[in-house]
Amino acid sequence: MDITVTCASGIEKTVKSELARLGYNDAPAINGAITFKGDALAVARCNVNLRSADRVYIKLKEFPALDFDSLFEGVLSIPWQDIIPKDGKILVNGKSVRSKLFALSACQSIVKKAIIEKMSKSYGSSYFSEKGAAYEIEFAIYKDVCSIYLNTSGAGLHKRGYRDLVGIAPIKETLASGLLLMSDFYYKRPFRDPFCGSGTLVIEGAKIALNIAPGLDRKFAFNEWKGFDKKLYDLAIEEAKDKEERSRQIDFVGSDIDPKAIKLAKRHAERAGIADKVRFEVCDVGRLKLDAPQGTIVSNPPYGERVYDKEQAEECYKNLGKALKQSPGWSAFVITSAKNFPKHFGKKPDREKKIFNSNKECRYYYYYGQKGDLS
Ligand SMILES: C[S@@+](CC[C@H](N)C(=O)[O-])C[C@H]1O[C@@H](n2cnc3c(N)ncnc32)[C@H](O)[C@@H]1O
CATH class of the missing domain: 3.40.50.150 (Vaccinia Virus protein VP39)
Incomplete structure (x- = not known):
């Protein structure tokens, strides 16, 4: 899998060193995002151990998205039935920078429509209760190229569990x-x-x-997913x-x-x-x-x-x-x-x-x- 770890702009090198200490080298860093090859254990290790990263994503696909049709087709080509169960709660968020597609709520609707269409075909039903575990899908369109991510962390990794009351201008x-x-x-x-x-x-x-480790006292989105290996x-x-x-x-x-x-x-x-x-x-x-x-x-x-x-x-x-x-x-x-x-x-x-x-x-x-x- 391609795993993408995000962080505050300016601290990419530090996250890269943390990844190297976990045994994940060869991870190019671009604008607050570091992508490398890893498996399900890498996803768990990164969430539990990374101190300076914001979130850990699985990168599902990257494709050119010059218009709504190409965005829809690109999302439709992902095997969603292997990722989201029939009762999965589908949340879609995204951003667009220096691209023709910039209306975020319209892009959000297109992405969700394509996911539902693919799931409808696979599950033979167009009704989805969305009462199960949450699957947060993020699209990032940069210079007309769209990347689709699955958020494995859920809430940002700064939520360690110990800081329950907020002081004056706390640092993350x-x-x-x-x-x-x-x-x-x-x-x-x-x-x-x-x-x-x-x-x-x-x-x-x-x-x-x-x-x-910073992630011992909290749960992550992937903990709730049916397909994820608890072991x-x-x-x-x-x-x-x-x-x-x-x-x-x-x-x-x-x-x-x-x-x-x-x-x-x-x-x-x-x-x-x-x-x-x-x-x-x-x-x-x-x-x-x-x-x-x-x-x-x-x-x-x-x-x-x-x-x-x-x-x-x-x-x-x-x-x-x-x-x-x-x-x-x-x-x-x-x-x-x-x-x-x-x-x-x-x-x-x-x-x-x-x-x-x-x-x-x-x-x-x-x-x-x-x-x-x-x-
Ligand atoms: C930006 S906040 C620090 C937030 C902290 N890093 C956190 O995560 O909660 C600045 C702090 O400086 C403290 N402060 C202001 N004037 C001070 C002074 N003269 N001596 C010591 N602390 C002071 C404030 O009370 C405030 O808690």
């Missing part, structure tokens, strides 16, 4: 993991997030450090659990000026099963003390756009910069949409990368700390 769990994996974060290095909010970066960091899913779960390193000692701390955020972060850490491994405390970044010679900060501070105004955000950047100056062994990796971040932080970054955080164009700034024995 998948992007948080991607940022951590791009940094020099390592389980033996102390880790801090001085703007931790609901705790996402600290919790995802602890899960990476302890090798706890393969159980195998993927067992493999992941075998790799856990829960006894590792880690020094991971999240802090935030808002006591409500800290309460939420503690709740989420509890629900994620790692509360005994991390610490959360109320602290203004102006009082931040980095109490070890070396370590890593990965953080998503206020951007100065909504809840916190520009001056407040700039004050935060300035104070973070001061704390880092006093502890030159620490690295800092910061995502923000504020283009003047380096100016207020007080240092030119070693590197910066364009990344989209929920469709907002941001920069990820890399500041590497001094290496060697600084104790």
Whole structure:
């Protein structure tokens, strides 16, 4: 099968490395989508283990779609009777970019009509109750070429199961993991997030450090499908659990000026099963003390756009910069949409990368700390 994994634009390389660690190489990445050859076990493994990917799809077909007729014929040529059972709930979504077919609701209707027509012929009936498991079909038309996908994940992979209440401007769990994996974060290095909010970066960091797979506490769309082999899913779960390193000692701390955020972060850490491994405390970044010679900060501070105004955000950047100056062994990796971040932080970054955080164009700034024995 062709398996396509999607992710936020800018973190494709990180997802590719994750796939390589699972044994899936040779996966070209284009615009937030990575496609490779795999089997049903690969689908289960990717859903259970990938930290920075959004969803895992089976790519069913790719064909030119210049008009409604070619879209209909292309979808009709897929053996839907082998994919969707008679009572399957058929959901169709899609997008079109730089193509002649751009009326999404009309395309949606055509795709569903072609699926129903094929199923009617195969099942000898034109009535479908759609009361069974959901099958989410996605079409993506790009430059007049249509790709048809089956969503195996269901809800996005950021839904890990532990974050039940929403804090102020939380970062998606998948992007948080991607940022951590791009940094020099390592389980033996102390880790801090001085703007931790609901705790996402600290919790995802602890899960990476302890090798706890992100998809153990949730179900995926494919779990409900009749044709899917439960044994393969159980195998993927067992493999992941075998790799856990829960006894590792880690020094991971999240802090935030808002006591409500800290309460939420503690709740989420509890629900994620790692509360005994991390610490959360109320602290203004102006009082931040980095109490070890070396370590890593990965953080998503206020951007100065909504809840916190520009001056407040700039004050935060300035104070973070001061704390880092006093502890030159620490690295800092910061995502923000504020283009003047380096100016207020007080240092030119070693590197910066364009990344989209929920469709907002941001920069990820890399500041590497001094290496060697600084104790
Ligand atoms: C963008 S949110 C972080 C969201 C977090 N990454 C999450 O996933 O929930 C920014 C956080 O910075 C905190 N903050 C604002 N000013 C601060 C300050 N002076 N010191 C420490 N934290 C501050 C806010 O309370 C807020 O939780």
